[in-house]
Amino acid sequence: MEKQSALESGPDIENGQFARAARGPGRRLHGAIAHKLGTAILSGQYAPGDTLSGEVAFAEELEVSRSAYREAIQVLTAKGLVESRPKAGTRVLPRHRWNLLDPEVLAWAFTGEPDTQFVRDLFELRAIVEPAAARLAAERRDKNDLKRMKDALTAMRRHTLATEAGRAADRDFHSAILSATRNDALLVLTASIGAAVNWTTQYKQRARALPRNPIPDHVRVFDAIAAGDAAGAAEAMRALVDLALEDTASSMTR
Amino acid sequence: MEKQSALESGPDIENGQFARAARGPGRRLHGAIAHKLGTAILSGQYAPGDTLSGEVAFAEELEVSRSAYREAIQVLTAKGLVESRPKAGTRVLPRHRWNLLDPEVLAWAFTGEPDTQFVRDLFELRAIVEPAAARLAAERRDKNDLKRMKDALTAMRRHTLATEAGRAADRDFHSAILSATRNDALLVLTASIGAAVNWTTQYKQRARALPRNPIPDHVRVFDAIAAGDAAGAAEAMRALVDLALEDTASSMTR
């Protein structure tokens, strides 16, 4: 639908193949190039230290202007993926320089086959942060927070996790907990990870049936937070995340 | 020194005031603009939803080309600070869209008076992550990791934390622990936070003397990790981070 309208509106564009093919509806041209290069780098097609083809050569190859290419490189540079210096060209930086927690970088990492080890790393980080967040939420939540969680829970019950609406409610639930911590850094971090991780679970769970009814576990978390039971909330959340880790891990390795 | 050489090499540049004034040695022009706008946004000079002055107007105002301005905007967009659409102009996004964990954004946040609440948020996050990291390190470290930690400790003992070399050794110590977790996501996260937080502590501690000898606490962490005592490592690290939090908090509020 959306793509068609974009194509209809601009069939007379005389840009190169890439511009015609990759430019989505709202997407800018340099965004498309950044996406292409970003996914290529994240998927390991370039080894760290590899130098991308030069500005002029690359731009000609893709039939886009140098401006578009340069703006794309600025984006990649801002995310720590590459570094470009005169004469030396634009080189891919070593992995530890990448902003792996950048939402866009995470998204790029998860297009195609995501690196198994990296997914495990993210789950591990989530398993560290979310229980602690639940603990803080239990100490700091107010009535409004509890209402958001409760609403999300009822929504989850109505639509199951098999539907998109149900998964959205699940995200809402976690988001409400994070908001209740009153910690923006925590909120941003888990939002980034959560988006990427949920995306994969959704993707992977197409094959196998949903493991088991997750509602009771969520309710346990909610009850502890509502009661102000910090330790209980942390423990309940730990159980919840461990379960998700377990499921995803087993569906990934085999 | 470096600045002088840069000035010497290019006194004939006929760019505008801004280009002459703000361009540092290695810094690119668009980088300088991004820095200027980034710090302005992070310091709250623009309310979310505010629209920056238009491309043409701004470029003329600073006497830089539109291209430079555009590349700077790409950087800010990549970090989630702004969003620009035709006709609407370039608007500052709401705070929760910002990539607060991006190293550069963090650096921008800490130029000038950093937001007290935000610093507390970061310390809280650190207090969550680092003990967990110590736990993992105790389980997974190898001989090489232990050697790195030990070397860093001896360096810390020789130069105290009052010297830059000593602080570098401190960073090395924590970095070695993070490496030992074998978790890249964790490593990147704490590297970002650590750089920003250490910077402030260094800044703030100019006034008051170093609180107390931190070496024994570090040794306790090391011993637990070396012994493979996961719980002990987590607990020792928790004590260490709490101490830092306490010191910084007290030096901030009063």
Next chain:
DNA sequence: TCCCTATAATATGTCGGAGTAAATAGAGAT
């Protein structure tokens, strides 16, 4: 052998114009 200078390759900065998309105002219909 080492250092230093010259060169060439490559990225960076600049400019102005043409194209495109969206917010807004105004005309027409209900």
Next chain:
DNA sequence: ATCTCTATTTACTCCGACATATTATAGGGA
């Protein structure tokens, strides 16, 4: 009076050529 549709305006988007700055590399000099 309100709503819908169209036209205009405004700002971003893209382009390509030109000029400049930087630095890796090679070659000459001490």
